[in-house]
Amino acid sequence: MIGLYLLIFLSPFILVLFCGLIGIFLEYLHKKSILKREKLLETIKTTNLKRDHSNLEIEDSCLCRGSTTVASDYLKLFFASLRTIFGGQVRSYEILLERARREAILRMKAEAAAKKADMIINVRIQTSTIGNASSNKNANPMVEVIAYGTALISSK
Amino acid sequence: MDKDIYLTNVETIPGKTIDKYLGLVQGNSIRAKHIGRDIMAGLKNLVGGELKGYTELLSDARDEATQRMIDDAKKMGANGIVNVRFATSSVMQGAAELFVYGTAVIYGETE
Numbered sequence A: 001m002i003g004l005y006l007l008i009f010l011s012p013f014i015l016v017l018f019c020g021l022i023g024i025f026l027e028y029l030h031k032k033s034i035l036k037r038e039k040l041l042e043t044i045k046t047t048n049l050k051r052d053h054s055n056l057e058i059e060d061s062c063l064c065r066g067s068t069t070v071a072s073d074y075l076k077l078f079f080a081s082l083r084t085i086f087g088g089q090v091r092s093y094e095i096l097l098e099r100a101r102r103e104a105i106l107r108m109k110a111e112a113a114a115k116k117a118d119m120i121i122n123v124r125i126q127t128s129t130i131g132n133a134s135s136n137k138n139a140n141p142m143v144e145v146i147a148y149g150t151a152l153i154s155s156k
Numbered sequence B: 001m002d003k004d005i006y007l008t009n010v011e012t013i014p015g016k017t018i019d020k021y022l023g024l025v026q027g028n029s030i031r032a033k034h035i036g037r038d039i040m041a042g043l044k045n046l047v048g049g050e051l052k053g054y055t056e057l058l059s060d061a062r063d064e065a066t067q068r069m070i071d072d073a074k075k076m077g078a079n080g081i082v083n084v085r086f087a088t089s090s091v092m093q094g095a096a097e098l099f100v101y102g103t104a105v106i107y108g109e110t111e
Helices: A002-040 A074-086 A091-114 B035-047 B052-075
Strands: A058-071 A119-130 A142-154 B016-032 B080-092 B095-109
Touching (some): A002 A074, A058 A091, A058 B052, A091 A142, A142 B052, A142 B080, B016 B052, B016 B080, B052 B095
Antiparallel strands (some): A119 A142, B016 B095
Protein backbone atom coordinates (compact mmCIF):
# COMPACT_ATOMS: atom_id res chain seq x y z
CA MET A 1 0.00 0.00 0.00
CA ILE A 2 2.77 2.43 0.93
CA GLY A 3 4.52 1.38 -2.24
CA LEU A 4 1.49 2.43 -4.28
CA TYR A 5 1.34 5.86 -2.64
CA LEU A 6 5.05 6.29 -3.19
CA LEU A 7 4.59 5.40 -6.85
CA ILE A 8 1.79 7.95 -7.23
CA PHE A 9 3.91 10.57 -5.49
CA LEU A 10 6.98 9.83 -7.60
CA SER A 11 5.22 9.38 -10.95
CA PRO A 12 5.72 12.97 -12.20
CA PHE A 13 9.44 12.76 -11.42
CA ILE A 14 9.70 9.40 -13.14
CA LEU A 15 7.87 10.84 -16.17
CA VAL A 16 10.20 13.85 -16.34
CA LEU A 17 13.27 11.64 -15.99
CA PHE A 18 12.04 9.15 -18.59
CA CYS A 19 11.08 11.83 -21.10
CA GLY A 20 14.35 13.65 -20.45
CA LEU A 21 16.28 10.49 -21.30
CA ILE A 22 14.25 10.11 -24.51
CA GLY A 23 15.15 13.74 -25.22
CA ILE A 24 18.85 13.01 -24.82
CA PHE A 25 18.53 10.09 -27.22
CA LEU A 26 16.68 12.25 -29.79
CA GLU A 27 19.38 14.87 -29.38
CA TYR A 28 21.98 12.27 -30.25
CA LEU A 29 20.04 11.25 -33.38
CA HIS A 30 19.63 14.88 -34.39
CA LYS A 31 23.35 15.53 -34.00
CA LYS A 32 24.10 12.61 -36.29
CA SER A 33 21.66 13.89 -38.91
CA ILE A 34 23.17 17.40 -38.68
CA LEU A 35 26.66 16.04 -39.29
CA LYS A 36 25.39 14.05 -42.27
CA ARG A 37 23.61 16.99 -43.87
CA GLU A 38 26.50 19.35 -43.20
CA LYS A 39 28.68 17.00 -45.19
CA LEU A 40 26.19 17.04 -48.07
CA LEU A 41 25.98 20.83 -48.19
CA GLU A 42 29.70 21.36 -47.74
CA THR A 43 30.08 22.76 -51.25
CA ILE A 44 28.06 25.88 -50.44
CA LYS A 45 30.41 28.30 -48.77
CA THR A 46 29.03 30.77 -46.28
CA THR A 47 30.47 34.02 -45.05
CA ASN A 48 29.26 37.01 -43.17
CA LEU A 49 31.28 39.41 -45.31
CA LYS A 50 29.29 41.71 -47.52
CA ARG A 51 31.03 40.74 -50.75
CA ASP A 52 32.47 37.53 -51.98
CA HIS A 53 36.21 37.70 -52.45
CA SER A 54 36.62 34.74 -54.76
CA ASN A 55 35.80 36.62 -58.00
CA LEU A 56 32.75 34.57 -58.77
CA GLU A 57 30.94 35.34 -62.04
CA ILE A 58 27.55 36.20 -60.61
CA GLU A 59 24.50 35.54 -62.70
CA ASP A 60 21.76 35.84 -60.14
CA SER A 61 21.28 36.17 -56.42
CA CYS A 62 18.45 35.87 -53.96
CA LEU A 63 17.61 36.08 -50.29
CA CYS A 64 17.33 32.78 -48.46
CA ARG A 65 16.59 32.01 -44.85
CA GLY A 66 16.13 29.17 -42.44
CA SER A 67 14.71 29.10 -38.97
CA THR A 68 14.06 26.72 -36.13
CA THR A 69 12.34 26.90 -32.76
CA VAL A 70 13.56 24.80 -29.86
CA ALA A 71 12.48 24.32 -26.29
CA SER A 72 14.26 22.66 -23.42
CA ASP A 73 12.81 19.81 -21.45
CA TYR A 74 12.10 19.78 -17.74
CA LEU A 75 15.16 17.69 -16.96
CA LYS A 76 17.39 20.33 -18.59
CA LEU A 77 15.47 23.07 -16.81
CA PHE A 78 16.15 21.31 -13.53
CA PHE A 79 19.88 21.02 -14.20
CA ALA A 80 20.04 24.62 -15.40
CA SER A 81 18.31 25.90 -12.29
CA LEU A 82 20.81 23.94 -10.18
CA ARG A 83 23.49 25.75 -12.14
CA THR A 84 22.07 29.13 -11.17
CA ILE A 85 22.86 28.32 -7.54
CA PHE A 86 26.55 27.54 -8.06
CA GLY A 87 27.12 29.35 -11.32
CA GLY A 88 29.23 28.17 -14.21
CA GLN A 89 28.67 26.73 -17.64
CA VAL A 90 25.17 25.55 -18.44
CA ARG A 91 26.27 22.77 -20.76
CA SER A 92 22.80 21.34 -21.47
CA TYR A 93 21.55 24.65 -22.89
CA GLU A 94 24.76 25.21 -24.81
CA ILE A 95 24.14 21.96 -26.66
CA LEU A 96 20.50 22.86 -27.29
CA LEU A 97 21.27 26.28 -28.76
CA GLU A 98 24.19 25.06 -30.82
CA ARG A 99 21.93 22.41 -32.30
CA ALA A 100 19.28 25.00 -33.12
CA ARG A 101 21.76 27.32 -34.74
CA ARG A 102 23.31 24.62 -36.89
CA GLU A 103 19.86 23.43 -37.93
CA ALA A 104 18.85 26.97 -38.96
CA ILE A 105 22.03 27.39 -41.01
CA LEU A 106 21.43 24.01 -42.63
CA ARG A 107 17.90 25.00 -43.62
CA MET A 108 19.18 28.21 -45.12
CA LYS A 109 21.80 26.25 -47.05
CA ALA A 110 19.19 23.76 -48.21
CA GLU A 111 17.10 26.62 -49.60
CA ALA A 112 20.18 27.97 -51.38
CA ALA A 113 21.04 24.51 -52.71
CA ALA A 114 17.54 24.20 -54.17
CA LYS A 115 18.30 27.33 -56.20
CA LYS A 116 21.68 25.89 -57.25
CA ALA A 117 23.61 28.60 -55.43
CA ASP A 118 27.38 28.48 -55.00
CA MET A 119 27.82 30.57 -51.93
CA ILE A 120 25.95 32.61 -49.36
CA ILE A 121 27.24 36.04 -48.38
CA ASN A 122 26.29 38.40 -45.57
CA VAL A 123 24.93 35.67 -43.33
CA ARG A 124 23.16 36.99 -40.26
CA ILE A 125 22.16 34.78 -37.36
CA GLN A 126 19.68 35.98 -34.82
CA THR A 127 18.41 34.38 -31.65
CA SER A 128 15.30 35.49 -29.84
CA THR A 129 13.43 34.22 -26.84
CA ILE A 130 9.75 33.74 -27.47
CA GLY A 131 6.98 32.46 -25.30
CA ASN A 132 6.83 32.49 -21.55
CA ALA A 133 10.53 32.70 -20.77
CA SER A 134 10.76 36.32 -21.96
CA SER A 135 8.55 37.51 -19.12
CA ASN A 136 9.03 34.79 -16.54
CA LYS A 137 12.65 33.84 -16.08
CA ASN A 138 11.81 30.55 -14.38
CA ALA A 139 9.67 29.24 -17.21
CA ASN A 140 10.85 26.69 -19.71
CA PRO A 141 12.77 28.65 -22.34
CA MET A 142 11.71 28.60 -25.96
CA VAL A 143 14.15 30.04 -28.43
CA GLU A 144 13.87 30.84 -32.10
CA VAL A 145 16.97 30.99 -34.26
CA ILE A 146 16.88 32.49 -37.72
CA ALA A 147 19.71 32.53 -40.23
CA TYR A 148 19.53 34.52 -43.45
CA GLY A 149 21.83 35.60 -46.20
CA THR A 150 22.16 36.38 -49.90
CA ALA A 151 22.76 33.34 -52.08
CA LEU A 152 24.93 33.87 -55.16
CA ILE A 153 24.36 31.83 -58.28
CA SER A 154 27.33 31.74 -60.62
CA SER A 155 27.03 31.78 -64.38
CA LYS A 156 29.11 28.70 -65.14
CA MET B 1 5.53 34.94 -52.07
CA ASP B 2 5.71 36.55 -55.44
CA LYS B 3 9.11 36.86 -56.95
CA ASP B 4 8.87 39.92 -59.18
CA ILE B 5 10.60 41.96 -56.51
CA TYR B 6 14.23 41.21 -55.88
CA LEU B 7 15.35 40.79 -52.26
CA THR B 8 18.84 40.82 -50.79
CA ASN B 9 20.43 41.57 -47.45
CA VAL B 10 23.55 43.28 -48.80
CA GLU B 11 23.68 46.98 -49.67
CA THR B 12 24.19 46.38 -53.36
CA ILE B 13 22.66 43.98 -55.81
CA PRO B 14 25.40 41.58 -56.95
CA GLY B 15 25.92 41.90 -60.69
CA LYS B 16 23.48 44.81 -61.10
CA THR B 17 23.56 48.57 -60.62
CA ILE B 18 21.14 50.53 -58.50
CA ASP B 19 19.64 53.53 -60.27
CA LYS B 20 17.55 55.07 -57.54
CA TYR B 21 17.01 54.70 -53.82
CA LEU B 22 13.38 55.13 -52.79
CA GLY B 23 13.56 54.79 -49.01
CA LEU B 24 12.64 52.53 -46.15
CA VAL B 25 9.95 49.91 -46.55
CA GLN B 26 8.68 47.64 -43.82
CA GLY B 27 6.25 44.91 -43.02
CA ASN B 28 5.19 43.28 -39.80
CA SER B 29 3.04 40.46 -38.58
CA ILE B 30 2.05 39.54 -35.06
CA ARG B 31 1.09 35.95 -34.50
CA ALA B 32 -0.37 34.27 -31.49
CA LYS B 33 -0.27 30.54 -31.08
CA HIS B 34 -3.56 28.79 -30.47
CA ILE B 35 -4.40 26.67 -27.48
CA GLY B 36 -4.07 23.38 -29.34
CA ARG B 37 -0.54 24.22 -30.33
CA ASP B 38 0.21 25.33 -26.79
CA ILE B 39 -0.93 22.01 -25.38
CA MET B 40 1.12 20.13 -27.94
CA ALA B 41 4.12 22.29 -27.12
CA GLY B 42 3.54 21.62 -23.44
CA LEU B 43 3.73 17.91 -24.15
CA LYS B 44 6.80 18.46 -26.30
CA ASN B 45 8.42 20.26 -23.37
CA LEU B 46 8.69 16.90 -21.65
CA VAL B 47 11.07 15.67 -24.31
CA GLY B 48 12.52 18.97 -25.52
CA GLY B 49 14.01 19.64 -28.91
CA GLU B 50 12.47 21.27 -31.92
CA LEU B 51 8.88 22.50 -31.85
CA LYS B 52 7.86 21.96 -35.47
CA GLY B 53 4.49 23.68 -35.06
CA TYR B 54 6.10 26.88 -33.88
CA THR B 55 8.79 26.82 -36.54
CA GLU B 56 6.05 26.60 -39.15
CA LEU B 57 3.96 29.31 -37.49
CA LEU B 58 6.83 31.77 -37.28
CA SER B 59 7.99 30.96 -40.79
CA ASP B 60 4.48 31.66 -42.15
CA ALA B 61 4.32 34.89 -40.19
CA ARG B 62 7.67 35.95 -41.58
CA ASP B 63 6.47 35.19 -45.11
CA GLU B 64 3.47 37.41 -44.48
CA ALA B 65 5.61 40.24 -43.10
CA THR B 66 7.86 39.96 -46.15
CA GLN B 67 4.82 40.07 -48.42
CA ARG B 68 3.64 43.27 -46.73
CA MET B 69 7.05 44.81 -47.21
CA ILE B 70 6.97 43.83 -50.88
CA ASP B 71 3.51 45.39 -51.28
CA ASP B 72 4.86 48.55 -49.68
CA ALA B 73 7.78 48.61 -52.11
CA LYS B 74 5.50 48.02 -55.09
CA LYS B 75 3.44 51.05 -54.14
CA MET B 76 6.63 53.10 -54.38
CA GLY B 77 7.31 51.63 -57.81
CA ALA B 78 10.42 49.73 -56.78
CA ASN B 79 11.69 46.54 -58.36
CA GLY B 80 14.07 45.51 -55.60
CA ILE B 81 14.68 45.74 -51.86
CA VAL B 82 18.23 45.83 -50.50
CA ASN B 83 19.66 45.47 -47.02
CA VAL B 84 16.73 43.43 -45.73
CA ARG B 85 16.78 42.77 -41.98
CA PHE B 86 14.61 40.44 -39.91
CA ALA B 87 13.70 41.15 -36.30
CA THR B 88 11.67 39.19 -33.77
CA SER B 89 10.29 40.35 -30.47
CA SER B 90 7.74 38.93 -28.10
CA VAL B 91 4.98 41.40 -27.40
CA MET B 92 2.98 39.44 -24.89
CA GLN B 93 2.81 35.93 -23.58
CA GLY B 94 2.13 33.60 -26.44
CA ALA B 95 2.50 36.17 -29.21
CA ALA B 96 5.48 37.25 -31.23
CA GLU B 97 6.04 40.08 -33.65
CA LEU B 98 7.96 39.40 -36.81
CA PHE B 99 9.32 42.52 -38.42
CA VAL B 100 11.04 42.89 -41.77
CA TYR B 101 12.52 46.07 -43.16
CA GLY B 102 14.74 47.17 -45.99
CA THR B 103 15.43 49.88 -48.55
CA ALA B 104 13.39 49.95 -51.73
CA VAL B 105 15.40 50.56 -54.89
CA ILE B 106 15.08 50.65 -58.64
CA TYR B 107 17.85 48.69 -60.30
CA GLY B 108 18.94 48.16 -63.86
CA GLU B 109 21.15 45.72 -65.73
CA THR B 110 24.88 46.45 -65.74
CA GLU B 111 26.69 47.36 -68.96
